[in-house]
Each structure stands twice: as C-alpha cells, then as structure tokens.
Amino acid sequence: MKSAKRILIVDDEDANREILSSFLGNQGYQLELAGDGFEALAKLKLGIDLIYLDLMMPGMDGFEVARRVREDPDSCDIPIIMVTSMASKENRLRSVEAGVNDFISKPIDMIELQVRTKSLLKMKEAQDALKKHKSELEEQVQERTSALRQSLEAMASAQRKTQSAYLDTIRRLALAAEFKDEDTSSHIQRISGYCVLLAETLHLPPGEVETLRHASPMHDVGKIGIPDRILLKPDKLTAPEWEIMMQHAAIGARILGGSSSELLRTGEIIALSHHEKWDGSGYPKGLKREEIPLEGRICAVADVFDALTSRRPYKEAFSNEEALEILKEGSGRHFESRLVDLFVKNFDEVLAIQKKYREG
Template sequence: MQGDILLSHIGERLVIVDTPKRILAIDDERINLRVIGGLLRNLGHEPILTESFAEAQPLLDASIDLVLLDVMMPETDGFTVARHIREMPGVSDVPIIMVTALTSKQDRLKAVEAGANDFISKPIDLTELRVRMGSLLKMKESQDEVKRYQAELEEMVAVRTSALKMALDNVQESQRTILAAHLETIHRLASAAEFKDEETADHIQRMSRYCALLAARLGLPDAEVDLVLQASPMHDIGKIGIPDSILLKPAKLTPDEWEIMKRHTIYGARILGESNFELLRVGEIIAMSHHEKWDGSGYPKGLVGEDIPLYGRICAVADVFDALTSRRPYKEAFSNEKSLDIMRAGRGSHFDPRILDVFFHDFDRVEEIQREFVDS
C-alpha cells in the first residue's frame, strides 16, 4: 500500500558509515522507495532504487552490498524474487532483508526458505534497520574479503604455475638439447670405431634397429627399447683401442692377435663405465657382453645362458646377422639365406634360442631395416 513505510524515531541522530555501501531496494511503491532512499543516504549509503525485479535484475552485480526487498508486489512477490537472486551467478550470496507487513511465523519461515537473511517489519524502526543492515554488511565485507583473497591467491597460483611451467619447459628443452648432444657425441664416437674397422654408419643404424626390434618383440617397455636403440651403437666402441694391424688384418688372426682382439669388449666397457648417465651404463653392458655365447664359449667372461645380460644376448643376434651380411676385410657379404643357416646352427650354442626365434619370426621387418640402411 502506498506510503506504508512509517518511520519511527524520526528525531534520532543518524550515524554515518565510514565506507558507503550500495544498497539495492526493490519496492513497487515509489513513495516507499523515496523514504528508503532518503534513509539510506542519511546513513551514508548509496541507494539503488527499483520498482520491480525486472528493473533490478540488470543492476544486480558484485558491487551490490545488500538488497532491501518488499514482499507484497503485484507482478513477482518478494519470495520469488529472493529465490531468483539466490540462483544468479556472482550475486547468489548477497544479503537480503525482506521488508514486510506480514508478521506470522509461517510468513517468516517462508522468507527464510526463499533465501532471505533477515526481515524487518513495517513500519520500519530506524535503529532496528541500522542494526540489522550493519550485521549483514559486515558479513558481506568478510565474504568480499575472502573472495578477494581467493582471487588474489588464484591469480598468484596461476602466475606461479605459469612461471613453473615455463621453467619446466625450459629445463625439458635444455635436457632434450643436452641429450641430443650426448647422443650425437656417442654416435660419432661409435662411428669412429666402426670406421676404423672399415664398417659404416649404416651398419650402426641397421644393428641398433635390429636390437630395438628384438627388444620390442620381447616385451620390453618403450623406455628400455629406446635405451637399447641408443646404446647398441656403442657395442664395438672398444675397437678404438685395437691396433690397426690386427683390426684390419685380411688374414686369419694368430692366437695372440685374437686375444688382443677380444679385449675390445673390455676396452669398450672401460670407456663407458662408471657413468651416472643411464644410456652409457646400458652401453657398458652391451659392450662387455655382446660376444658372450649361450653355451659359455664366448668372451670375455665365458658367461652361460641367462647369466649373460639380456641386452648382450639381444645385441649378439643383431650384430652377428649384420656382420654375416656385410663385407669385411677378410670376407665378402653372405646372402641372407646363408647367414640365417649359419645362425640357425648356432641356436642354443651361440644364441639365446628364444631371441633367435623372435628374430626369425619377424624377419620381414628385419629385411625392411636392411633395405632402408644399405651401405653407401
């Protein structure tokens, strides 16, 4: 009803707040809005006066500190408006005081269920309004402070996360660069050893890929397969320590010369040994063990069966096949058929039977690698 807000304590001294708040008032009676507006301005607040929820809705944002909401409105009653406000993103927690002439317990419960924080009866008592608004505005200040802190914290976390990601990306890029440099150095060193033996870089590519193929078919994890791929080119790196007169001799070696030749396994392990770099540790294992034989007749340690490291057993199959099918100072290249016959005869004596069977079973892929890296 028009003019139904009757103000008590008209002569009371009003207390002006230090920090003005934006108070949204919704009431379909203009005279009530004028009274509320004057009261809020006297209290030092900024009133935002609207006659309906439709008018108020676009004004409801995070800058609104409190809503004074009339209950009895013709289009949309205060209970419905309160429920709508509680569903609006960004302002759902704004304090709401219901201004109503309804005094029954049921009406007050309905107001609370609709989302009102408090209610005040008409006629409005100035002291009561100031007190009720004061407590809710303090609550809103606390909520806003928490939100600001959360926003600042989230921004700080985002900035630090971004900085950390950038740092990690830089570290990873540096690690990739360092690893690439290590691998290139290792491959060049391996190529130097093979070149001294009149072998080629293509031999390294073929042999390492044969090894990786076997490792994958044997079920090794991808990381180990990659280690075998990168480390196997170092299998003969110890040949750097073998005199050319022995290494390049076109005739059969004497027993003494053969003993010197066999030392390339030990030399290779020494070159690669005592490293903290996993790739070099795997290279050391391969260099030392790739000439061991399944029956114990290999060198340098005469290991038997599975006492021979798996990497060495894998490399033995790959290295012998490529050696048989490649030209050497003391022989011409054998055909694949002849080479496979020779290796088949060594099943269970020279080679781990299971690994040799895997090699034969996937020989189509072996030939693809062979064709891909033909000696230039």
C-alpha cells in the same frame, strides 16, 4: 744384429765358475761372474738374461739369492738354474718355492747345460717381448681412453643444453670405433634397428627399448684400443693377435664404465657381453645362459647377422638366407633360442631395416 745374451754365474768356487764360464763363453754369451750372493745381487742391474746359481755358498745360500731376485720387480722375470751336487727332493722343493726355474746336477753334463740354457733364454726372450707389447698396448689404451673420456665430459656438458645434441654425440662415439675397421654409419644403424625389433617383440618397456636403441651402436667402441695392424689385417688373425682383438670387449666396458648415465651404463653392459655365448664358450667372462645380460644377448644376434651379411676385406658377404641358417645352427649354443626364433619370425621386418640402412 741382436746383442749376445748376458748370463750371470754365481758360485763361491773359482774352479766351478771357470768351468761354466769357459763353456758358455765359447757359445758366444756375455758372462758376469759373482763369488757370493751379495755380489750377484749387485750385478743384476747389468741387464741379466739368465742366472746360474750355486746352492751351497757362505753368507747367503742359493735359496736366499733366488728369493731376493724374485722379490725385486726389476729382476723377478730372470730365469734361474740351480747348480748343485745336493739335488735331494727337499732341496728341489725349497728351490721351487724360492723361484728357481730349473736344476743341473754336479758334475755338469755340458750337452744338458747347452740345451737348458737355450731353452730358458728363449723363454726369457718371449717374456720380454710380451711384456713390451703389453706395456705398449696399455700405453696406447690409456692415451686413447684419456682422449675419449675428455670427449665424454664434453658430451655431458652438451646434454645440459639439448637431448638431441647428447644423442648425436653418442652416435659419433660409436662411429669412431666403426670407422677404424672400415664399417660405416649404416652398420650401427642396422644394429640399432635389429636390437629395437627384438626388444619390441619381447615386449620390453618403451623406455628400455629406447635406451637399447641408442646404446647398442656402442657395442664395439673398445676397438678404439686395438692396434690398426690387427683390426685392419686382411688375413686370418694368429692366436696371439686374436687374444689382443678379444680385449676390445673389456676395453669398451672400461671406456663407458663409471658413468651415472643410464645410456652409458647400458652401453657398458653391451660392450662387455655381446661376445658371450649361450653355452658359455664366449668371451671375455665365459658367461652362459641367463648369466649373460639380456641386452648383450640381443646385440649378439644383431651383430652376428650384420657381420655375416656385410663384406669385409677378408671375406665376401653371406646371403641373407645363408646368414639366417647360420643363426639357426647357433640357436641354443651361440644364441638364446628364443631370440633366434623371434628374429626368424620377424625376418621380413629385419629385411626392411637392412634395406633402409643399406651401405652406400
């Protein structure tokens, strides 16, 4: 059972405190009373959910109390309702600048008091839940990023021994993310193959093609930082869940960022940009056209085609023909038209790659 919300009433007039406390107490709220600003600030440590604050008080007025509440990291999110009989435009403006959320004029309308109290307490509850979730997510990402960075340091040591051991470690890094959402090694091999095909048809230098071959499988490495309850959810994600899911692009870039390796730098670029769209409607930065790195544009075509033609817990696979039509429909909006044209023109080679790395 949830504990009652705690409201702090700050007013230098005993009668005013009594009116508010009598009404709010009957509503089931826990109440703390303060006769001046100094006493009010001292009571913030009690875990206050909402403050009713009188404007005109001796010693420290409501403006100053509000400013001090907002300056304290431990209390800055507490909603404040200013209670005053002097609700002039100037006072309202100064109150907003001090961090006040709402106003109630004296004499107090109890129905208005009840509505505003419930509204701001719901806002505070939502803020607290979001803050808790953000903290948990950051802690989870920090733990997993720390573990992954240790793995990358070990990989750098292996690189000094043999190039093949280095590339094998890169492949396993990509698999660590793919295994989380039930993808397989076949998926990242197909992505790599499609990217190489597009890079070669663009006549990129051989060194860049090889870098793309080994960097493209790391496009979704940021999924390591996404909670399993979202990543493995068999149903459509809610809007808040989708906001969290979209963070995998930035998380992947953070994981791969800061390396002196050209391969990992390219992986960082792909991780951050492969969900951008040609028309600027993608994420995380809303880049458009040539603002999107070429590596990300190439991987976007490869990743979407493979996702469409792969079965998932929440959908059946599209046929190759259906997936190709979807790519064509997205040409010039989701994808660069030049890349879609090359993908269509070389579709027989696409199918050969798909067959070579078929699931199972």
